[in-house]
Amino acid sequence: MSANTDQEAALRIASGRKPFVEPLRLGERLKEIRLANQWTLEDVSQRTGLARSTLSKIENDQISPTFTAVQKLIGGLGIDLPQLLSPPKPQSRTFGRRDLTRTGEGQQHPTPTYEHELLSWQLAQKRMIPFKTIVRARSFEEFSEWVRHDGEEFLIVLEGTIRLYTEFYEPLELERGDSIYFDSDMGHALVSTSDHDAVVLSVCTRGDAS
Amino acid sequence: MSANTDQEAALRIASGRKPFVEPLRLGERLKEIRLANQWTLEDVSQRTGLARSTLSKIENDQISPTFTAVQKLIGGLGIDLPQLLSPPKPQSRTFGRRDLTRTGEGQQHPTPTYEHELLSWQLAQKRMIPFKTIVRARSFEEFSEWVRHDGEEFLIVLEGTIRLYTEFYEPLELERGDSIYFDSDMGHALVSTSDHDAVVLSVCTRGDAS
DNA sequence: AAAATTAATTTCCTATAGTGAACCGACATG
């Protein structure tokens, strides 16, 4: 009866997947905030304009609130989203999260020029995004635009050799084992200079605020 | 026809409340992100598991996505909530940093059990610390204490096979190509289970305090 | 202890989010 957790769990089991600490317990957190302020469901209902029953169901993970409902919550309770989402009790941690990804079991994201495989994708709230990329492109001309995203990126060549183009600099030839660290809001692009496709591992930082 | 603004406004007036929450146009922002990456609705559908039609309606503020839908969005697009909610960023820097490290040219830090090679060590002010480690240890007994440090760690096996011990969990056997992401304040330790030394690549987050 | 009070849950119904399929331009290609 829990909102979407069952089917997801089923999926996870079906696909032989493991641990995963993921879905941030929004309901739990809401209840925590409510109790901390000694509010009753009725109080919160007054403040947010949501029905008591609805609030109860949200707290018990029986429904997944619509985004407008979430907005009413944060508006009515005078909190902000990160507060509502941040997992309860960040300080006194008595456990740790971990998420294993076996070779080839990442989340695949194919594009014409690259083939990305997102690693550790089952773990939410990460500060880094790791992924493997198969580099198909063979010439710079295949790109219409620079790749560009906030933050920093670390990259190491796992297979083959590549040429890394970056804005403001000369292209670099990277061989297997070579690595590079750069500001990823600087335009960049990769091509394989091997006869076969090259494989690189990247780790990006993720914009914070939480 | 707009997803929630009308009723919310009415409510606010009726209850004499002040508008805390900016009426953040989630749909608009989503479309922005989608176009910035040159994704079609179909692409996003693939990544998130949401229907094309649903995405279209979200973008046009015809529906208010359920929170599980929002989670699928941020999961599938590899972004986080603040990013999805905050309006576009001022951008365009006029330079960028980069630091190349050729194979074996990192800064060496030998210890009895591990041999660390710090990568991109010439670049200061990084948000991530990448390094290669040659794992010499062959049994858990060689450790007197858990390794433990603030933040998060991503690790992938480059050569050989290892066993990863972590607090709170069972040990894991990792083969070449397998990777794992974990909270590094949770105690952890590595041993090689190959006949030769194993090599792993790690990336740690850096505490913003230091 | 029964009755009254208060807070959370559950029920049952309605409103709406989510889906697949059909539908529309806008561009190709023959």
Next chain:
DNA sequence: CATGTCGGTTCACTATAGGAAATTAATTTT
């Protein structure tokens, strides 16, 4: 120009979130 096909919107339908009221659980009152 017919004929694809590609990206997006709309439609008809199903699944589920949200609300009003009944139910349950726990306290307090008399």
